[in-house]
Amino acid sequence: MRHLILFALLFSTFSAAAFQAPLIIAHRGASGYRPEHTLESYKLAIEMGADFIEPDLVMTKDKVLVARHENEISETTNVAEKFPSRKKTKTIDGQEITGWFTEDFTLKELKTLRAKERLEFRDQSFNGKFEVPTFDEILVFLKAESKKHKRVIGVYPETKHPSYFASIGLPMENAVVDALKKHDLNHEKSAVYLQAFELDILKKLKDLTPVSLVFLYGSPKESPYDFILAKDKRTFADLTKPAALKELAKTVHGIGPHKSYIIPTNSFGERLKPTTLVADAHAAGLVVHPYTFRKEEIFLPATYKGDAIAEYIEFFQQGVDGVFSDFTDQAIQAKKDFLKIKSSVKSNTKSHKNLNKESK
Numbered sequence: 001m002r003h004l005i006l007f008a009l010l011f012s013t014f015s016a017a018a019f020q021a022p023l024i025i026a027h028r029g030a031s032g033y034r035p036e037h038t039l040e041s042y043k044l045a046i047e048m049g050a051d052f053i054e055p056d057l058v059m060t061k062d063k064v065l066v067a068r069h070e071n072e073i074s075e076t077t078n079v080a081e082k083f084p085s086r087k088k089t090k091t092i093d094g095q096e097i098t099g100w101f102t103e104d105f106t107l108k109e110l111k112t113l114r115a116k117e118r119l120e121f122r123d124q125s126f127n128g129k130f131e132v133p134t135f136d137e138i139l140v141f142l143k144a145e146s147k148k149h150k151r152v153i154g155v156y157p158e159t160k161h162p163s164y165f166a167s168i169g170l171p172m173e174n175a176v177v178d179a180l181k182k183h184d185l186n187h188e189k190s191a192v193y194l195q196a197f198e199l200d201i202l203k204k205l206k207d208l209t210p211v212s213l214v215f216l217y218g219s220p221k222e223s224p225y226d227f228i229l230a231k232d233k234r235t236f237a238d239l240t241k242p243a244a245l246k247e248l249a250k251t252v253h254g255i256g257p258h259k260s261y262i263i264p265t266n267s268f269g270e271r272l273k274p275t276t277l278v279a280d281a282h283a284a285g286l287v288v289h290p291y292t293f294r295k296e297e298i299f300l301p302a303t304y305k306g307d308a309i310a311e312y313i314e315f316f317q318q319g320v321d322g323v324f325s326d327f328t329d330q331a332i333q334a335k336k337d338f339l340k341i342k343s344s345v346k347s348n349t350k351s352h353k354n355l356n357k358e359s360k
Contacts, residue, residue, distance in 0.1 A: 023322030154191030254287035269302030
């Protein structure tokens with residue numbers, strides 16, 4: 001039934017315009033199945049068919065890039081047990097946070113930690129088994145996995161809290177580019193996207209590297225933290241306007257909005273009319289990679305009634321160029337279903353045209 005409905009929707013809107021299959025970006029790896037940002041999480045995502053893996057990058061005290069979603073690591077490692085005395089309270093991007101921070105540890109110290117699952121409703125059986133990887137280790141691993149699977153697997157790093165790290169003497173941009181150079185990835189055709197929620201670091205990266213850059217969107221009413229520092233009052237919502245997108249395109253190659261920027265929902269989780277963001281971004285020459293697709297009921301809008309595949313397919317139908325997913329296997333299945341439906345639509349469209357010709 002789901003596919004019949006989607007077939008009808010696609011048949012009514014499909015055009016023969018140039019089409020490229022959407023990218024499947026493994027959000028923190030296969031983070032729905034393994035502790036996020038571990039080599040094991042990335043490995044599983046690759047085995048499931050991910051086109052790109054996404055490591056979030058933060059800095060250590062000795063200026064090494066490591067993969068953690070946040071620089072505060074008590075939710076994703078056993079740091080509180082290993083280093084109880086290192087607990088601190090800091091202000092990060094204007095918010096007071098208490099915990100344990102990567103910039104207070106050397107790489108050697110962080111390597112004594114083990115990763116754990118952040119969300120209590122996900123599998124906890126892998127807690128304590130996996131290390132915190134460095135960006136360098138990830139790139140070495142990725143090269144080996146690409147060779148093993150005989151396909152190019154891309155990397156999609158995010159620089160986390162770049163203004164904050166720069167303010168404490170740990171700027172990120174040169175460290176990221178140096179790693180790309182070391183692994184022969186600092187060229188225009190490499191399978192690399194660099195992303196950030198701040199525009200300033202993306203402008204700096206544009207001067208250092210030819211790889212693709214992506215600007216990420218936070219909550220619509222909030223502002224990028226570098227804008228706050230510069231007393232620029234524009235919000236993320238302001239940056240979705242066509243003129244702003246054209247201006248962004250002078251720096252970046254794409255945007256990474258939350259799903260709700262494309263298909264909003266109401267307070268009941270019901271789907272509302274899609275926005276024009278995808279079309280506007282494409283008109284500005286930008287690709288669109290929304291985040292984050294997950295299958296759990298707590299994350300899935302009520303409209304889809306537990307059917308995560310249907311959500312992916314509807315976003316694919318909107319023309320997004322890729323998706324960030326915690327569940328690579330579901331994203332891959334949705335992509336296959338979508339391409340199958342699309343192929344059927346093209347076949348039926350061609351048949352209708354032939355019948356029209358014959359009837360003339």
